[in-house]
Amino acid sequence: MELRESIIKRRTTNKAFKTDPLKEEHIREIIFAANRAPSHFNSQPWDFILVTDEGIRKEIGVIAGDSMQELMAKGEFFKRYLKYFRFSKDEIEKNKSGIFIDKIPTILRPFISKIFGDDGLKFLNFLRVPKILGKDARKIVSDSPLLLGFMLRKEEYRPGEKSGIYSLISMGAALQNIWLTATSLGIGLQFVSTPMEIPENWDKILKILKVPDTHELMAVYRLGYIHTEGKRNTIDWVSDERRSFEELVSWNYYGGAKK
Numbered sequence: 001m002e003l004r005e006s007i008i009k010r011r012t013t014n015k016a017f018k019t020d021p022l023k024e025e026h027i028r029e030i031i032f033a034a035n036r037a038p039s040h041f042n043s044q045p046w047d048f049i050l051v052t053d054e055g056i057r058k059e060i061g062v063i064a065g066d067s068m069q070e071l072m073a074k075g076e077f078f079k080r081y082l083k084y085f086r087f088s089k090d091e092i093e094k095n096k097s098g099i100f101i102d103k104i105p106t107i108l109r110p111f112i113s114k115i116f117g118d119d120g121l122k123f124l125n126f127l128r129v130p131k132i133l134g135k136d137a138r139k140i141v142s143d144s145p146l147l148l149g150f151m152l153r154k155e156e157y158r159p160g161e162k163s164g165i166y167s168l169i170s171m172g173a174a175l176q177n178i179w180l181t182a183t184s185l186g187i188g189l190q191f192v193s194t195p196m197e198i199p200e201n202w203d204k205i206l207k208i209l210k211v212p213d214t215h216e217l218m219a220v221y222r223l224g225y226i227h228t229e230g231k232r233n234t235i236d237w238v239s240d241e242r243r244s245f246e247e248l249v250s251w252n253y254y255g256g257a258k259k
């Protein structure tokens with residue numbers, strides 16, 4: 001696959017993957033690509049945990065699902081990130097950013113406007129939205145053939161110092177190499193971020209993965225071969241919109257127009 005094609009095709013995969021294990025040569029190719037990323041002074045500040053064990057994947061899947069359910073039921077998560085949620089095509093086309101919740105069971109549709117009111121949280125719970133999301137998350141994470149723990153060595157992670165920023169830029173470059181390579185191999189990827197939002201749950205994951213004190217677990221991703229025919233989650237989103245060249249750039253100085 002050409003690079004541009006991978007860039008265009010790369011997407012967050014929300015739905016379940018095929019359950020086939022990833023071929024080891026593909027896993028090696030992905031980690032190879034990660035490690036070819038640029039890093040400050042070629043420090044390669046990353047290390048990886050490859051979780052293929054079914055029992056461990058299930059344990060993490062349960063934590064991910066429980067975290068999703070708890071975050072949605074308490075409403076903080078929804079409130080914290082509400083500014084990124086779009087509920088109509090018009091809204092996403094106008095904003096050109098955020099995620100468009102394009103799949104909602106028909107029965108819930110008439111209540112969307114209520115979500116923004118003071119009783120929004122009550123409605124979400126009444127309609128069992130947190131349970132639905134939790135159940136889907138539990139399943140798709142547990143059933144992913146590979147969970148990838150992406151760690152940053154703490155000696156390179158010095159918040160407040162330039163090298164702290166350099167190491168984060170390096171991690172972003174490594175992630176993108178992982179994601180584009182995965183795409184070129186027909187492998188999808190999704191962040192499993194909900195447990196990060198609940199410190200006790202993240203601690204549980206650190207324990208399960210035996211992450212040493214020398215390392216910061218920056219993220220957990222789920223990966224697997226993409227199921228082109230696969231069913232979407234009960235509630236689902238897309239985020240294809242992007243801002244245009246003209247909206248993104250200034251010429252010569254911030255706010256400057258092209259001469």
Ligand SMILES: Cc1cc2nc3c(=O)[nH]c(=O)nc-3n(C[C@H](O)[C@H](O)[C@H](O)COP(=O)(O)O)c2cc1C
Nearest residue numbers: 010011012013014098099190191192193194239240
């Ligand atoms: C730091 C970071 C955290 C993210 N966390 C999640 C997550 O928890 N769940 C998820 O489905 N996507 C997550 N995403 C993916 C973004 O939502 C996604 O990249 C964005 O909406 C654009 O969609 P695309 O990846 O399909 O192009 C995360 C992305 C980044 C960079």
